[in-house]
Amino acid sequence: MAQPAERLEPEARVEPPVDLTSYLGQHRAAARPGRFWGLSRDMYVWALVALVLGVFVTAQLRSQPSSPPVDEDYAGRIGAETIARLEAEQSGLKQEITDLRKQITVQQEQAAKTKASFSEISDDLKSEQLQAGLTPLAGPGLLVTLDDSTIKTVPPGEDPNNYLVHEYFLRDMLNVLWSSGAEAISLNDERIVSTTSVYCVGSTILVNSTRLSAPYVFTVIGDAGKIQAALNDPAALALLKYRVQFYGLKMKVEPQAQAHVPAFNGTLKVRYAEPGTPAQGN
Amino acid sequence: MLRQRSAQISLALVCFLLGIMLVVQFRTHTRIIDRTLTLPANEQRTAIASLYDANQKLRQEVDDLRAQLLGYEGSLGKSELDSMVADINRLRAVNGTSEVSGPGVEVTIEGQLRADGSIAPEDAGDLVNELRDAGAEAIAVNGVRVTVNTYFARADGGLTVGGDRVIKVPYVFQAIGQPEALESTLNRPAGMISWLKGKYPGAGITIYRKTALVLPKGDHNVAFKLAKPVK
Structure with missing residues (x-):
């Protein structure tokens, strides 16, 4: 056979696979020895070799230029993991923000309610403190002064008590002042409150458990004209006026543009009275 | 080939x-x-x-x-609000701006009194004063709550409380406070009971301790129109 040398070489190298193929094709050879679909055994060998070669060449060709493909993949995988981790962290943070915002909204609503009830309660408290006389007040009104008689010597047969201002005169005065619309009253700087009593121990007058002495000055905030009219009513304070007229007791009424009534400075303890109706009746 | x-x-x-x-x-x-x-x-x-x-x-x-x-979480504690509410309740009892209940005494005056069937306004005022002196925390007369500005006056029907409420016998004074202290103060030798018995010999005057009185809220709170708070 006059064939080129280059053709001889592959022929020779393919020699061992011939045995292999023949071996492989042995059981088929029984039907059609040496042939399969009308092609020789060699053809299959060649095809197989070419296929393997093609695969290798291509694999080589494609893997060759990108020389560090393993490193890039590794870095890429790390990068992908980092991204995934950061994304998971992000969704966690977003969830936390959503939860916190919800909690804050709840707190804000509560705070608003508390604030509203606080200002409501605060207003109520101020109003009750005002009513209780715990707030110093100023306003138009008058001063009413009562003083003992200046007569130095009591005539014989006269009761010396007739020349003094008694505690019941002070009580009667308060009654008239309240009846004529007084808004606030103090007596010698003692604020008249709901628990105030005016009573006498021996010759001492006590108001808010504080000893007072003449002259007794009522500071009144209210309509001065109306109060004066009530004071001038002949039916009011009849005994006091009689003593003023015949025993020298002193009574002076002075309208004030701005009267100052101090705050009550005692205690307003409540130990027995409870708000509302109790469960058990009487 | x-x-x-x-x-x-x-x-x-x-x-x-x-x-x-x-x-x-x-x-x-x-x-x-x-x-x-x-x-x-x-x-x-x-x-x-x-x-x-x-x-x-x-x-x-x-x-x-x-x-x-x-x-x-740190703002406006509940305890602060609670103490304010307690203050308000205490002041309401004192001011007569709420109904209150508690132990105390009940003084009843009936029978033969003055010609018009009433007691003198100053006697009613003096009895209230004595109850206050004895430590009464809340007072009512014939179901009318007595507040700081309550006054007694003569009226056509006899006696008025606060000007517009005419009250008639029997006069019932109710006071919440320590019952024994209230009773002993009123019953002392020169106290109001003996004074009233002397002034109204035909009257039947009784004082009873009560375990649970209920007093209504007042209806004549002070309206501050001229008075302004001072700092």
């Missing part, structure tokens, strides 16, 4: 191409899968950086919100 040879060559060529195509196909396929998992290195870096920045900001936001939440 020659024909067979060329057929062999062309088949080998076809198989060779087939092999190339197979590998190309396989590698392309894996590339595509990888791209969905990983971005090109520079894009990856950008993505990581922006995610990192975003997370940093989100973390800051979380910290701010936590601080805000903590601020709300």
